[in-house]
Structures are given as structure tokens and as C-alpha cells.
Amino acid sequence: MSPPILTVVVPCYNEAANVLAMVSRLRSVLHGIAWEVIFVDDDSPDGTAAVAKQLAADDGRIRCIRRVGRRGLSSACVEGMLASAARYVAVIDGDLQHDENLLPEMLRVLEADEADVVIGSRHVSGGEAAEGFSRLRRMLSDGGTGLARLFLPVPVADPMSGFFMLRRATVDQLAPELTGRGFKILLDLLLTSHAVLRIKELPYVFRPREAGESKLDTIVLIEFLTLLLDKVSGGILPMRFLSFAAVGGFGLLVHLLVLTASIHRMDFAAAQWLASFAAMTANFWLNNRLTYSDVRLRGAALWRGLLIFYVVCGVGVAANVGIAGLMLHDDQMNWGLAGAAGALITLVWNYAVSATLVWRAR
Secondary structure, three states: OOOOOEEEEEEEEOHHHHHHHHHHHHHHOOOOOOOEEEEEOOOOOOOOOHHHHHHHOOOOOOEEEEOOOOOOHHHHHHHHHOOOOEEEEEEOOOOOOOOOOHHHHHHHHHOEEEEEOOOOOOOOOOOHHHOOOOOOHHHHHHHHHHHHOOOOOOOOOOOOOOOEEEEHHHHHHHHHHOOOOOOOOHHHHHHHHHOOEEEEEEEEEEOOOOOOOOOOOHHHHHHHHEEEEEEEEOOOHHHHHHHHHHHHHHHHHHHHHHHHHHHHOOOOOHHHHHHHHHHHHHHHHHHHHHHHHOOOOHHHHHHHHHHHHHHHHHHHEEEEHHHHHHHOOOOOOOOHHHHHHHHHHHHHHHHHHHHHHHOOOO
């Protein structure tokens, strides 16, 4: 078998029902091209890796990386691309929503040196995403696309695309500086490159999902904002801190919403305690899902961690209420500003104790 010219990387989680269909489609559209496919599976409970390995036993072009103890779409893509020895690498989702028929043309563009990165785009003439997106996914995608364009050095119609191809040498060069977090590896690549990459976008119609379920939810928005913060700050601050700060911003919003709803029904101290408790709960859930996803608490450890979080952060809440109360007595300070100042004290304390006493509590 000839060494592959193209490696197709397919990040997976609970995509067992789609693996065979993906392989069949690649065999058809890449006929006559030396190719391989690498399924990078984050230890899916539905047996995705087992299905891929069963197919690999009969076809040397199929490979599988089963990752245990680590997760994330972006890091899965990077790991798959770095495992390739081919000249070109492509990334395509395992849910069959991307149009694999575009792969040969993507390869032709790169081989002709017409671009450095070829993107399958829903937002150029001929592209469409009308049937493949729920209302929530469309809102998240459109909002993220508009925000991403503000930071990119070159015009890109669909910077949030998960379907693209580039030279493996480019990945090898950029890999040490990639954030590798979240769902948007293309955006990570484009923002990391010190050279201005030549982009070509090819239209495709985003398909409805055939099996499994979407992994895109509101968590992705926070991960996306964290990625932008990391790139804008030049990587000065740790990604975990930035993620915690983004979650903290959401917690602050929860805090103020609860405080607003309760301030006229109880005294300020009681309302501040209630708002702080609600914000702590929201922060714990989001940080467990996002900031500390690599050491995520589950089962009994989740409830034990939540209890520890409540107990330790109660000290921060006490400081919160005390400081906010003192500020409230200042004639120049209204209850909203006092509540916000107290909440910020709690957020700082939460970050200081979370890594050492909560997510290492197992």
C-alpha cells in the first residue's frame, strides 16, 4: 500500500453509528488517492473506538486513537493531525454533517499551491446551513462567527467551520503554540499563525445529523470566548484562569439577577447570601464541565466536591456580604454596585481554592 498523501482526521465522541458510513463515503470520494483516516475517540461509552478498530483490522487505511482520561474536540484534532505522516491533513466531523465530496477539490487546491488552508464554508455563495442547525446552534454559530472575524488578520466567511484541510507541515509548526481547548480548532490555527495564511473557502451544504446527538451547547460559547481571550492576551494568562474568569462572569450575572429579584423581598444580607449561593452553584457546574473538564468530578465525587466547594467558598461569601454591606452604608454607593463588588471578592476566593481543595478532592 502506498504511503498516504492525505490523512483525514475524524474527532469522535459517541459516533459508533456513523463510523461505517464515514469510511464508506471516504472510500468512494477518495478513490484513486492515497489516503488514510484517523478516528480520534475520546473513550466513547457507545463503543466508537471498537467499531473503528474492527474496520481497521481489514483495511490498513483506517486507524484509531482511543484517548483515555482526556477530552476535547480541538485537542483530538491536534493529536490526530500530529499522528499523520501524510503531506496534507483534513479535519471533518464524525457526525456526517460535512460534505466529504469536497475533499478531492480541497486537495487539488493545496497541491496547486493556491492556498495554505482550504475551508469548507457554509457562508460563501453556494454554501448553506439551513437544515443542519437548530435555532440554538445557529445563534451560537452566527454570534461566534461575527466575533471571530473581528480578530482575524484575513477575511474569512466561516472561521467557525470544523471542516478544513491544510499542509501537515503547517500543523507541525503551529502545534506548540495552539491552545488546544474548546471546539474551534480552525480558529485556533488561524489566530496562532504568525504568518498571514492564504485562505480559500469552498461552499458546501451543511447536512442534518443522521445519528447521535449534537455536542454543541452553551458551554461552547464560554470555551470560544476563552480562546479569544487567550489569543488577545498573547497567552500571558493561563487558559484555566481565563476559563475560570469567563465562568465567573456568568456567575456574576446570575448573582446580580438573583439579587435583583430578591432585594425587595428580604433584607440586603439575606438577598446577598441567596445570590451568592446561586452564583456558586452555577460556577461549580460550569467549571466542572469546562474549566476542569480534564479532571471532571462524577458520581459520588461530584457531590463531595460540591459540598467542599460550598463549605470553603462560604468564607468568601461571608467576606462578600461583609464588604458589600460596608459599601452599602456609603451614601455614594447603591445596592447594585455594592452587590457586584461583594461578588467579585467571592470569585477571587473561589479561584484560589478550587484547584487545590475541590477538583483534587478525589
